[in-house]
Amino acid sequence: MNRSFIHQDQFLYLKIALGLCLVSILLYAVDDPVGPPSGNSWLGYTLGTIGALIIVWLVWFGVRKRQYTGTRFSLTRWLSAHVYLGAALLVIGTLHCGFQFDNNIHTIAYILMVMTILSGMIGVYYYLTIPGLISANIGNANxxxxxxxxxxxxxxxxxxxxxxxxxxxxxxxxxxxxxxNERRPANKKVVMDMLNFGETIKEASKACYCSLTKEEPIRVEQPVILSKKRAPKDPQLVLSAIIIDLSFNRSPGEKLQQLLDLINEKAACIQKLHLDRVYNSRLKIWLMFHVPLSLATLIALVIHIVSVFYY
Amino acid sequence: MKFRIRHGNQPGQPEDPSAHLVFESDSLRIGRSPDNELVTDNPYAADYHGVIRSAGPSGGAAIESMVLSGIVVNGKSRKIAPLKPYDIVSVGHFHLRILAPDPEHDFVAEIITPQEAHEHLLAFHQGNRTIRWIKAKLHQLQVRPVAWFAVVLTLLLLFIIPLTAVYVPSLNHFLKNGSPGMRAMSATSWSIGPVSRYHIRIADECEQCHTDGAFTDVPDKACYACHEDIRHHFNLDVTETKKNEMPLCGDCHQEHLADNFLVLGDRVEQCLQCHTDITQVAPKSKLQSIPEDFSGEESLFARKHPEFVAAMVSNHEEDHPIVTRVRMDDKEHLKEHSGLVGFSHKDHLKKDGILAPDGKGGAEIMKLECWSCHKPDDQGVGMKPLKFEDHCQRCHQLTFDELAPSTELPHGKAEKIFPFLKEFYAGSPKGTRIEPPSPPDKNDRELPGRMVSRGGLDFDDPDVTLDGYTREMTQRVFEKGVCSECHQPFKPSSDVSEWRVVKPKFTEKWYPAAKFEHQAHAIYGCTGCHQVESSESPEDVNIPAQASCTECHDADNSNCLKCHTFHKDPHFNMKGTRFGPKVEAIKPWHGNSSAGQTDGVITPAPGHP
Incomplete structure (x- = not known):
């Protein structure tokens, strides 16, 4: 379903949405309402009714996607229509209110609707890109x-x-x-520290190698991790101790190489884990906005309708 | 120091006394080596990772790292750190939670699981604890509770609070005077649009108009609370209009559309609802019906609007003028009977001018324009009334006796003519010239104003009394003299002293149901609309008809209210006829109309279809 909802049924729902927008714009252009354009005209009521029905139907997607049984109107079709009709609502809703905005609940309802639609557009972008990124990052793993x-x-x-x-x-x-402790939640800084630590070990091993082979020792740059708060208080001393120990060849080089390999492997895993969390967090955060905004819009819509007929 | 280390206790379970490690020593070492007091096989631990000992004279305990990277206390790496209750000491997956010392032990701690340590550590991590807690909670947050929160918040802010404010004025007042966000929660936030500027003073007081509560239209009585004298559209009784057919105030006056909009003035359809077939709602109305397809096509106003109907003085009964409505295309009846005779616009507006009476022997040419007599009123809407003394007498002098050519009759009161003449002739020698003859005019011009001769009258005849002489002269003045030059004289009885003239009555408002401003049309000039250059009779009606207006006004730029007024009936106010007690006696309208019952109702002239 990754990309198929965009071109579902040869862009059928895009065409329907565009048609709906064009008809609405055309009617708005030719309509001569009493007073300035507003929701309080036959066109305003018509567009408002259409918009309200679309909103209810869009919100119903949350119910439909939990119904796993197959129907004639597949979830992909439903999603495709959800996306395009949701975008069309931006035009229909704006024409419905006749560009009249004020400090009242009707405008708040409109703003909620626009925020929901915009968040939906971000969601479309996410769902078009993030699943591919997740697959490329961790493959079949989790x-x-x-x-x-x-x-x-x-x-x-x-x-x-x-x-x-x-x-x-x-x-x-x-x-x-x-x-x-930091592995949950992901912390980019920790990953960087780990990589820097790996670099430190690499530099130390190079210094060790140079001292053993009497070659010109390579100057060891102070790694970033050692300047951080979490680093030992005397990083130079730690580093020196490692170098001296290695220089006296008290540790076998093969073990050192194994350790370096493990560190690199771990750094790669953490990097993948981090990216996986970033990608999944984006989807979760998006849902955290889109779903509550959708429900808030639905409630605001009901209040909007009640208040219009209240007086 | 006496140490007591609890281990193996399950949260929520009774404490197991055997799961305690109690010993007395100078210090407590932690590490992988078996000779430590606390031994852990945790691969993260060094052989000798750290040591807990007394903090010194001040009491308490402190931990000292035995490794260069330090030992982790409350999530932070430390070389040496004092320990206080609820601190967490971590060595890899091994976590020690410090507890408050009891009377028997100097140092009490418990070994906890990584999960417990994680929860406790949240409180010790660097940064604001609240923020850390919020971050942790946010991380655990699920979509559903957030969605429910959004629903409840929306209901509260957009429904419950505004609805409460509708019924609790003090809350509404508080919200309205608050920030824009608070105003958005006040009762007025349910307003469906801006209140027009005409009602801006009560814009925040919904209950002023919405008196009947929720889900009902604004009742008319709410309008009458302020607009109590608003007039009806027409006389309901005369037209026998069905009162339930009358529109509500709100049908024409729609609020909450725009700040500069209140009246459906541009809605021809609104008027056509009744006027397409006016008899449906007002059976006795004689108004012309408007074609249903009045609007919508170019220049339909010109083709479909019925010809204008003038309300004009059509006849006189004695001195009482009769006002009749006549279509402007009804040339047979379109004649004004004002009581004036002999007047001609054509003669007065000669391009070469007319002879002026000035100078007496030095007569000059005077060129009259429309504005020479017709002066706009102060509002620029209509014209000031004409007065004989101001506009006519300069030329039309009221001299009456050729032997007294400079003496003029009084104007305005016909009943004063006989006493005037009697007094005049009582003081004059019989048969003699009263005044010396005037010097001959240079151009030998006859001034307007017919003087009568005394021929046939002999003052020396002893049988001729002053009264008889005056009666004869009165007869001559009215019948042949200066009076009859402009007026229609009549004698209601055989008594000569009773001679009168028909009191002129000019039509002051030709289209009483219409609005018109002369000032707005000044650029077209008077004769652009009033065709007076060829008018020779005072009966001519020189008021423009529909064709003159539709040269400029068509359906695209005009509407009914452009020319017509609505609340114009002088008999009723709306409150009195619909909601208030029925008016017992309709006050007679002391206007100038008798046959035309009231504005808006056509009473055609005799013979008019």
Whole structure:
């Protein structure tokens, strides 16, 4: 259903919506109402009735999408019509009120309707792009599997780090501790810290290699993580300790390489996890706006109708 | 120090005394190594990760990290940190929650699960606690409760509060005087559109007009509360109009459309509802019906509007003028009988001018224009009434006796002529010239004003009395003299002293049901509409007919109310006939009309179809 709702039935619902808009504009242009154009004319009532029926039908989509049984009017068709008729409502609703806006509940109802439609347009963009991005990011996996993978990596990395050096273990434990609580919710900064930590280890291993082979030592830049609040108080000392330990070859190089591989693997997983959460959060936040706005619009519509006939 | 560490207790379950680790030592070490007091196989822990010991003389405990990266207290990495109740010490998945010391132990803590630690830590994370809590709650938030919240909020703000304000004036007053957001919740926020500027003073008082409550139209009585003297459209009794056929105020006066809009003035259809066949609603009305397809096509106004009907002085009964409505295309009856004779616009408006009486021997040419006599009134709507003394007497002097050529009769009161003459002749020698003869006019011009001769009358005859002489001269003045030059004299009895003239009565308002402003039409000039250059008779009606108006006014730029008024009937006010007590006796209208019963009702002239 990803993109099919856009061109469902050869854009049938787009054509219907455009036709509806054109007829409304045409009627609005030729109508000669009593006083200025407003909802209080035969055209105003006509457009208002059509708009109200469309709103009720649009909101009913929330019920329809939970009915999983197949009908002649498939969910894709329903969604396609939902999108296009919802957009047409922008024209119909505006012509209904005759561009009369004031500080009253009718204008508030109109604003709610416009906000709902605009949020719906954002939703269309999201649903056209985000599912593809999610698939490209984690493939067939899911967030739970990624978390389990990261836990496994953490345990392996800690075990290898312990075998390498206590300082390396300490740093690794710290980084895991940092990411452990922060893994839910996702935090981009933690991911960056992890990557920087990986870079630190890489730089340290290069320095180690240089000292062992008597080559010119490579200057180790202070990594970002060590300047952060969560870094150990004396990062230079930590780094120096790692380098010295590695320089005396107290840890085997193979283990170090395994650790680096695990760190990189974890960083990649966290990056995927983070992006997955970002994408899913966007959809959730969108729903958090669109659904309440839709219901608020429906309620405001009922109040609008009641108040119009109240006096 | 005495330590007591609780472990293995399940939340909500009775405390298990055996699940306590109690010991006495200088410190409590945490790590993977078996010689620690608290040993954890947590892979995140170092062999010796941290140590808890007394904080010193001040009491309490503190924790010191044994690793360079520090130990995590309340989510923050610390080298050394004092511990207070409810702090969380974390080593990987191992979490220790500090509790308040009891009388027997200096340090009490419990080992908690990562989930418990996560919940407790929310309160200790950096940043504002409330914001952290809100963030955590937002993260857990689901769509459905948010949607319900939106529904309830919308109902509250847009329905419950405004509806309450409708019935609680104090709340409404409070909301109306608040911010724009609060005004949007007041009772007026239900207003379907702007109130017209005519009602702007009561725009915020819905109950002033909506007196009958919800879901009902504004009743007419609400309008009459202020507009109590508003007049009916026409005399209901004369036309026998069905009162239930009368439109409501709100049918024509629609509020809440725009701030400058109240009357459906541009709605021809509104008037046609009744006037297409007026007899349906007013059986005795003699108004002409308007074709149903009056509007909608170009210049239909010109082709479909009935010819204008003038309300003109058509005849006199003694000195009482009769006003009759005559169609402007009814040339046979379209004659004004004002009581004036001999007047000709054509003669007065000669292009070469007319001889003026000024100078007496130096007569000059005077060129008259329309405005020489017809002066617009102060409002620029109509014309000031003509007065003999101001507009006529300069030329038409009331001299009456050729032997007294400078003496003039009084004007305006025919009954004063006989006493005047009697007094005049009583003081004059019989048969003699009263005044010296005037010098001959240069052009030998005869001034307007017929003087009568005394031929046949002999003042020396002793049988001729002053009364008899005066009666004879009175007879001559009325019948042949200056009076009959402009007026129609008549004698209601055989008594000569009773000579009178028909009192002129000019039609002051030719189209009493119409609105017209001369000032607005001044650019077309008088003769652009009034064809007076060829008018030779005072009976000529020189008022423009429909064709003259429709040269400019058609259905596209005109409507009924452009020319017609609505609330014009002088007999009733609407309140009195519809809602108030029935008017017992209709006051007679002391207007100038007798045959035309009232405005808007045509009483055709005799013979008029």
């Amino acid at each position: 967030a739970q599997q990624l978390n389990a993978t990261i836990d496994q990596i953490d345990r392996k990395a800690l075990e290898i780090a312990r075998q390498i050096d206590s300082f390396v273990h300490e740093m690794m434990a710290y980084s895991i501790q940092t990411t452990l």
